[in-house]
Amino acid sequence: MKKETRILHAGSHPERFHGAVNPPVYHVSTVLHPSVAAMETSGKTPFEGMRYGRFGTPTTFALEEAVAELEGGHRSVATSSGLAGITGALMAFLKAGDHLLMVDTAYFPTRKFCDDVLSGLGVETTYYDPLIGGGITALMRPNTKVVFTESPGSLTFEVQDVPAIAMAAHAGGAIVMMDNTWGALTFQPFAKGVDISIQAATKYIVGHADAMLGVITAATPDLWLKVKSSVAAFGHSPGAEEMYLGLRGLRTLPVRLRQHAATALRLARWLEGRPEVDRVLYPPLESDPGHDLWKRDFSGACGLFGVILKPAPKAAVDAMLDGFDHFKLGFSWGGFESLVIPTTGHSIIRTASDWAPAGPSLRFHAGLEDADDLQDDLERGLERLGRGG
Structure with missing residues (x-):
């Protein structure tokens, strides 16, 4: 079946729930066992079936099953946020004395976790140029346990050569993780050599800006068990309503993504022709440096892109942003609403690669x-920019 068909039914088992199309919302803490023997048996495989609410419920299992099928992995583990997915996955495979290779375009909270938390636990992080490809071999050490990727970068949109990185990482004995939130349904991580895929399901999977959720998917049973054990040990547990909202959003993900991507491409092409714009950062554009890799590895796109303006005073950029009718100022992305944030300054940190835009940078x-x-809104915004505030 095509992915668009599978996504409507993945993780859905009406026969288990009296014919209900959607799995019910299970609000569970305590799970009762019929006997001491049954309780002891369940303790031998605590992550299979119902044992305790924090380990998962039928609502949890439905979303995890659906995401694993769509990403092509073995099984998934739901977490309370995308960041919890990233930190939970990293903690499953890193211990004192280990070395982590982290892409330099990493989401800022990921970088903070590496610098503040992992360093305190005795894990060393080396940041690497996102465009390094197979050259990452030169950075591998005997104690390198994880190579973390994100493609495209969620602020500057560099497309990584994930297959080349994965080949080099595996040759050095490391596993490969990927933040696959931008790729959503359009990048198949396990077919490209990734071992652990993470999505901030808060974004496109939920799709309605009303729930915090993360999902970690593992390629093999052994990797899944390590992730599940780590997540359980740290107490990550998404709420029942959030799981349901993730399932609800998942069913319409293909059609929403197509609309997001079509609109983004139209706006990106239009912005390329504007005199106020130095460059548009969107891999589906033929002019984007990552276009060929994107075309090779992705089957589609999403609605997130960046814009670098020509030099302009901050007051003019602020006036542009403050006056938008539809592009609201807000963090996150992937919901039904249009958003914009300025990314110049503290939002973008580079320690292993160059980032020197010609002017102020924005993310839409x-x-x-x-x-x-939306185009009219952008045009009025650029007029405000041109007036200088």
């Missing part, structure tokens, strides 16, 4: 509003 998320309305 093209929502599900009419594309004409």
Whole structure:
């Protein structure tokens, strides 16, 4: 079956729930066992079936099953946020004395976790140029346990050669993790050599800006058990309503992604032609440096892209952003709404690669509003920019 068909039914088992199309919302802490023998038996495989609410419920299992099928992995583990997914996965495979290779474009909270938490636990992090490809071999050490990727980078949109990185990492005995939130359904991580894929399900999977959720998917049973054990040990446990909202959003993900991507591409092409714009950062554009890799490895796109303006005073950029009708100022992305944030300054940190834009940089998320309305909103914003505030 095509992915668009599978996503409607993955993780759905009406026969288990009296014919209900959607799995019910299970609000569970205590799970009762019929006997001491049954309780002892369940303790031998605590992550299989129902043992305690924190380990999962039928609502949890439905979402995990669906995401694993769609990403092509063995099994998934749900967490309370995308960041919890990243930190939970890293903690499953790193201990004192280990070395981590982290992509230099990493989401800022990921970098903070590496610098503040992992360093305190005796784990050394080396940041690497996202465009390093197979050259990452030169950075591998005997104690390198994890190579972390994110493609495209969620602020500057560099596309990584994930297969080349994975080949080099595996040759050195490391596993490969990927933040696959931008790729959502359009990048198949396990077919490209990734061992652990993480999505901030808060974004496109939930899709309605109303729940915090993360999902970690593992390629093999052994990797899954390590992740599940780590996540359980740290007490990560998404709420029942959040799991349900993730399932609800998942069912419409393909059609929403197509609309987000079509609108983003139209806006990106239009912005390329504007005199106020130095460069648009969006891999589906033929002019983007990562276009060939994107075309090779991705089957589609999403609504997130960046813009580098030509030099302009901060007051003018602020006036542009403050006056938007549809592009609201807000963090996150992947919901139905259009968003924008300025990314110049503290939002972008580089220690292993160059980032020197010609002017102020912005990140846009093209929502599900009419594309004409969004383009008009951008045009009025650029007029405010040109007036200088």
